[in-house]
Amino acid sequence: MVVMVRTSNPAQDSLPEGWPEEPPDAESLDREPQCSSAAPQSTPYAPSDACLNWLFVDLNSYFASVEQEVRPELRGRPVAVVPAMVDTTCCIAASYEAKAYGVKTGTIVADAKRMCPDIVLVEARHELYVEYHHRIVEAVETCVPVTVVLSIDEMACRLMGRERPLLAALELGRRVKARIREAVGSTLRSSVGLATNRYLAKVASDMEKPDGLVALPPDILPDALRQLTLRDLPGIGARTEKRLNEQGIRSMEDLLALDCEQTGQLWGSVCGERLWHWLRGEDFDMAEAEHAKSLSHQHVLAPEMRTPEKAWAVAHKLLHKAAMRLRTGRLWASGIGLAVGFAVPRGQNVPVSRFGVPARGWRGEVRLSECQDNPTLIAALRRLWEQRPSGPGYDQPYFIGVSLNELVPDQLHSLNLFDELDGAKSRTKLLATMDALNHKYGMSTLAPATMLTAYKAAPTRIAFHSIPDLF
Numbered sequence: 001m002v003v004m005v006r007t008s009n010p011a012q013d014s015l016p017e018g019w020p021e022e023p024p025d026a027e028s029l030d031r032e033p034q035c036s037s038a039a040p041q042s043t044p045y046a047p048s049d050a051c052l053n054w055l056f057v058d059l060n061s062y063f064a065s066v067e068q069e070v071r072p073e074l075r076g077r078p079v080a081v082v083p084a085m086v087d088t089t090c091c092i093a094a095s096y097e098a099k100a101y102g103v104k105t106g107t108i109v110a111d112a113k114r115m116c117p118d119i120v121l122v123e124a125r126h127e128l129y130v131e132y133h134h135r136i137v138e139a140v141e142t143c144v145p146v147t148v149v150l151s152i153d154e155m156a157c158r159l160m161g162r163e164r165p166l167l168a169a170l171e172l173g174r175r176v177k178a179r180i181r182e183a184v185g186s187t188l189r190s191s192v193g194l195a196t197n198r199y200l201a202k203v204a205s206d207m208e209k210p211d212g213l214v215a216l217p218p219d220i221l222p223d224a225l226r227q228l229t230l231r232d233l234p235g236i237g238a239r240t241e242k243r244l245n246e247q248g249i250r251s252m253e254d255l256l257a258l259d260c261e262q263t264g265q266l267w268g269s270v271c272g273e274r275l276w277h278w279l280r281g282e283d284f285d286m287a288e289a290e291h292a293k294s295l296s297h298q299h300v301l302a303p304e305m306r307t308p309e310k311a312w313a314v315a316h317k318l319l320h321k322a323a324m325r326l327r328t329g330r331l332w333a334s335g336i337g338l339a340v341g342f343a344v345p346r347g348q349n350v351p352v353s354r355f356g357v358p359a360r361g362w363r364g365e366v367r368l369s370e371c372q373d374n375p376t377l378i379a380a381l382r383r384l385w386e387q388r389p390s391g392p393g394y395d396q397p398y399f400i401g402v403s404l405n406e407l408v409p410d411q412l413h414s415l416n417l418f419d420e421l422d423g424a425k426s427r428t429k430l431l432a433t434m435d436a437l438n439h440k441y442g443m444s445t446l447a448p449a450t451m452l453t454a455y456k457a458a459p460t461r462i463a464f465h466s467i468p469d470l471f
């Protein structure tokens, strides 16, 4: 049995694709990281007093819904969002009404017009979608902190303490959905998935669209997963499916019958084994399993932040955060990377990024001798920043990602010959003290003077989200 709760009238079946005025109550604010088993006795859903760890939010028909939100005359009508008003391009989003005609993301506009003669084409307004993205994250955060933003319309939240029992998690899911509609817009519908790990929470969010609320507690896992197809699993696209079929794996039944080693061999990489554990509900932080190979922080800049000066300040702040995590994890970085997305005015034939902005991307990386101190990292970041492309088309940075790469754990860190000579030990101790204070009292309690400009220029609140790959 899949625990499935619908929170509003089921809309017509949609084709594939693809966040409480009440403030969080005292109970949900109590986020102690342990499982409470205070599930009420009588429940229509669940035999289970299982605890869930993740809540995944996926907005349905996101771009089209935002358009219907800001243009009420489009509500109830089949709408397709297109990059440009030409028949040869393809739809980048379709409203529920358009999906009922078979129009979906990727449908060529000429075909969409044939399939649905009444379709309303709307030219994409990416800045609007980014603005709504920020509002949605804010709305979700009034219910539960957002742990990671995965795309412009997807985010995952780690549940803690009293949020974790099944019924409490379902209630939280309902509040998140309602909050999005109340605080951001009544046309915005979302599918929420709940599970013991983030992977399965995403799978659950995909199981009921639009407007779904699905929980996959551990006791129903094998049965619930058997109802799916291989392609329902994130990370299994057409190519992987074909490869699996060739190896005799044609259904979820087949896949679930394999042991961990066999699943690993099937993928020929650690991905297979990881998937095996995820499908059994195990929760481990994918970035921190064993030790992290890299850690990164990314930020989509609000339109008013898209100047080189402000973007640099954000990059600086992201690095500060990443460096704290580096030291907390007793890791050393042997490389640093900077990714910058430059927004390009609409009308140019430029691909749309996963954050929905037509953009050109740039990425630079430099190698470092193993380090974890701010001055070295900031100097390297500055060098990278100066290498970014400039000139027309590169003056509106809208996305910044900072990564620390080729991480080495403390025990493998080879002592630098010069460590003793340049006071590295006392510097390390100073940084550890600073990090401890910042962890306790907030990010800007203590910062090196080099960071002050960043704090002044950067927004008062940056949602520091790392975006690890799901697969």
Ligand SMILES: [Mg+2]
Binding pocket: 017, 018, 058, 059, 060, 061, 062, 153
């Ligand atoms: Mg979606």
